[in-house]
Amino acid sequence: MTSQVSSPAEQAEPADQQGGQTPAGGQPAAEGGKEVRRLDRVIIRFAGDSGDGMQLTGDRFTSETASFGNDLSTLPNFPAEIRAPAGTLPGVSSFQLHFADHDILTPGDAPNVLVAMNPAALKANLPDVPRGAEIIVNTDEFTKRPMAKVGYDQSPLEDGSLDGYHVHPVPLTTLTIEALKEFGLSRKEAERSKNMFALGLLSWMYHRPTEGTEKFLRQKFAKKPQIAEANVAAFRAGWNFGETTEDFAVSYEVAPATRAFPTGTYRNISGNLALSYGLIAASRQADLPLFLGSYPITPASDILHELSKHKNFGVRSFQAEDEIAGIGAALGAAFGGSLAVTTTSGPGVALKSETIGLAVSLELPLLVIDIQRGGPSTGLPTKTEQADLLQAMYGRNGEAPVPIVAPRTPADCFDAALDAARIALTYRTPVFLLSDGYLANGSEPWRVPDVDELPDLRVQFATGTNHVLADGTEVFWPYKRDPKTLARPWAVPGTPGLEHRIGGIEKQDGSGNISYDPANHEHMVRIRQAKVDGITVPDIEVDDPTGDARTLVLGWGSTYGPITAAVRRVRTAGDRIAQAHLRHLNPFPANLGAVLEGYEKVVVPEMNLGQLATLLRARYLVDARSFTQVRGLPFKAEQLATALKEAIDD
Numbered sequence: 001m002t003s004q005v006s007s008p009a010e011q012a013e014p015a016d017q018q019g020g021q022t023p024a025g026g027q028p029a030a031e032g033g034k035e036v037r038r039l040d041r042v043i044i045r046f047a048g049d050s051g052d053g054m055q056l057t058g059d060r061f062t063s064e065t066a067s068f069g070n071d072l073s074t075l076p077n078f079p080a081e082i083r084a085p086a087g088t089l090p091g092v093s094s095f096q097l098h099f100a101d102h103d104i105l106t107p108g109d110a111p112n113v114l115v116a117m118n119p120a121a122l123k124a125n126l127p128d129v130p131r132g133a134e135i136i137v138n139t140d141e142f143t144k145r146p147m148a149k150v151g152y153d154q155s156p157l158e159d160g161s162l163d164g165y166h167v168h169p170v171p172l173t174t175l176t177i178e179a180l181k182e183f184g185l186s187r188k189e190a191e192r193s194k195n196m197f198a199l200g201l202l203s204w205m206y207h208r209p210t211e212g213t214e215k216f217l218r219q220k221f222a223k224k225p226q227i228a229e230a231n232v233a234a235f236r237a238g239w240n241f242g243e244t245t246e247d248f249a250v251s252y253e254v255a256p257a258t259r260a261f262p263t264g265t266y267r268n269i270s271g272n273l274a275l276s277y278g279l280i281a282a283s284r285q286a287d288l289p290l291f292l293g294s295y296p297i298t299p300a301s302d303i304l305h306e307l308s309k310h311k312n313f314g315v316r317s318f319q320a321e322d323e324i325a326g327i328g329a330a331l332g333a334a335f336g337g338s339l340a341v342t343t344t345s346g347p348g349v350a351l352k353s354e355t356i357g358l359a360v361s362l363e364l365p366l367l368v369i370d371i372q373r374g375g376p377s378t379g380l381p382t383k384t385e386q387a388d389l390l391q392a393m394y395g396r397n398g399e400a401p402v403p404i405v406a407p408r409t410p411a412d413c414f415d416a417a418l419d420a421a422r423i424a425l426t427y428r429t430p431v432f433l434l435s436d437g438y439l440a441n442g443s444e445p446w447r448v449p450d451v452d453e454l455p456d457l458r459v460q461f462a463t464g465t466n467h468v469l470a471d472g473t474e475v476f477w478p479y480k481r482d483p484k485t486l487a488r489p490w491a492v493p494g495t496p497g498l499e500h501r502i503g504g505i506e507k508q509d510g511s512g513n514i515s516y517d518p519a520n521h522e523h524m525v526r527i528r529q530a531k532v533d534g535i536t537v538p539d540i541e542v543d544d545p546t547g548d549a550r551t552l553v554l555g556w557g558s559t560y561g562p563i564t565a566a567v568r569r570v571r572t573a574g575d576r577i578a579q580a581h582l583r584h585l586n587p588f589p590a591n592l593g594a595v596l597e598g599y600e601k602v603v604v605p606e607m608n609l610g611q612l613a614t615l616l617r618a619r620y621l622v623d624a625r626s627f628t629q630v631r632g633l634p635f636k637a638e639q640l641a642t643a644l645k646e647a648i649d650d
């Protein structure tokens with residue numbers, strides 16, 4: 001979905017970071033006999049079994065919210081099992097959406113509205129729901145057996161345990177089946193549409209557009225028109241139920257976020273989709289074919305799925321039989337003159353490590369995209385973590401330095417892909433791009449850039465000899481370097497006169513001949529390191545409005561949203577704190593040492609046990625204070641704000 005926004009950007013409002021649903025001011029409006037309240041933002045969580053369609057429901061609500069013009073941030077959260085046991089706590093799937101009439105940064109700490117499709121969904125999510133929030137429950141599922149599965153001896157709808165909430169009991173299943181009687185579907189087939197009934201109800205409550213969802217359903221089920229129309233009917237029935245029932249006396253309006261965006265054309269985009277588009281844009285800007293060699297792995301598989309759709313842009317996607325074959329094919333494509341990419345997650349990086357070392361030795365451009373997840377080993381496949389930093393930095397045998405780039409938001413994955421491609425192509429080196437499950441699956445508005453805004457990534461292949469031997473013979477030396485970048489020439493196989501050796505054994509500088517000479521080996525090790533150390537990256541920017549803060553909070557990757565939200569809260573409370581965020585983790589920005597020395601305290605929040613903090617302590621000898629969690633979930637803004645306040649007062 002795309003939408004036009006024509007107002008200039010303004011400073012985000014501190015209210016964005018408060019914990020609950022807040023009125024935007026003014027008197028409630030009346031519409032159609034029911035009260036309409038205006039809000040500046042709201043957080044909704046859909047929750048149910050992994051087969052209840054909660055991700056689709058959340059995605060459709062998000063798409064309509066994006067087309068309406070709200071700023072938004074999402075957090076899909078689903079089980080690792082392909083089909084988890086129905087009605088159990090481990091099988092609960094949820095989708096949280098935070099949308100507002102101003103700039104926001106996170107999916108929100110706690111939902112204002114919980115839609116619980118069964119007892120398991122209620123029990124799993126109730127601890128996150130603040131008192132006074134609204135809970136919509138599918139009463140049809142609150143029977144003895146489903147409640148017993150999750151340890152309810154009696155119904156929470158009747159025992160008073162939900163008295164502190166605004167509970168809306170709705171027989172979603174019964175109402176859906178009744179609405180679809182005319183379609184002649186079986187009970188089981190009709191029940192599957194209850195998520196669309198819930199979506200219709202929530203769309204009415206928050207005045208979301210409906211045309212896009214109806215069009216989507218008809219396209220999705222184009223080969224089954226009866227099913228398509230049944231889903232549309234369920235969606236409309238949910239809307240009409242909200243309009244007519246007395247239980248929902250109030251609906252809500254959240255105005256478009258016209259002040260949050262620069263002028264442009266926007267669409268809702270997830271991190272993996274933005275990354276895919278960034279790779280395609282990089283290949284076009286480099287005038288090189290894009291080759292993806294990959295093996296499916298959560299949460300990176302969406303990139304393979306997406307790139308396979310774009311043969312019209314010269315994209316060749318290869319689903320290999322394993323991780324090693326995937327990167328091997330990609331490295332071969334790099335040798336052949338393509339912009340080569342391999343995608344994976346932490347376990348796959350472990351398998352690819354030898355070939356990454358080979359790419360370091362060959363000095364060929366290769367993008368290694370790691371969508372991080374919880375580990376070790378299989379770990380938490382569908383949960384987020386940023387614990388592969390040290391693996392990316394050091395996880396190879398020998399001295400094998402690799403540049404590392406990390407996007408900070410879902411939309412930023414597009415720019416990070418272009419930046420990683422720039423480094424790989426300019427310096428002839430493999431490059432790590434570290435995203436994670438939170439960015440990959442989360443979404444936000446993205447301004448579609450004009451082509452003339454994109455960087456020129458074109459490279460010159462070697463076309464002739466570049467060295468003269470002592471006897472006057474002109475030859476091609478594959479390791480004769482550019483004096484500025486230390487990059488070696490890139491010769492496409494088959495170019496007459498440019499035949500050269502390639503392989504993993506140490507090479508003689510310049511000629512590329514096999515060499516076991518100790519002095520040459522040390523020279524090659526040091527020059528490969530110097531090449532990475534010399535990569536041009538922008539200085540890190542510090543947000544310190546007063547200029548006299550004594551505490552700096554430094555983050556990297558997907559912690560950007562929660563950190564920035566927490567910093568806003570701290571400043572709103574009257575405290576002074578500076579903020580900086582790293583995109584380039586190897587090499588670090590040239591001014592990072594001076595920035596760190598300028599503050600008495602440095603706090604580093606990470607979704608690991610302190611990997612960046614370890615690197616900072618070792619490199620800059622600063623007392624970087626770690627604040628860490630490894631729960632498979634992003635930080636909450638309030639949690640970070642409390643930690644930052646304690647650091648300031650310490």
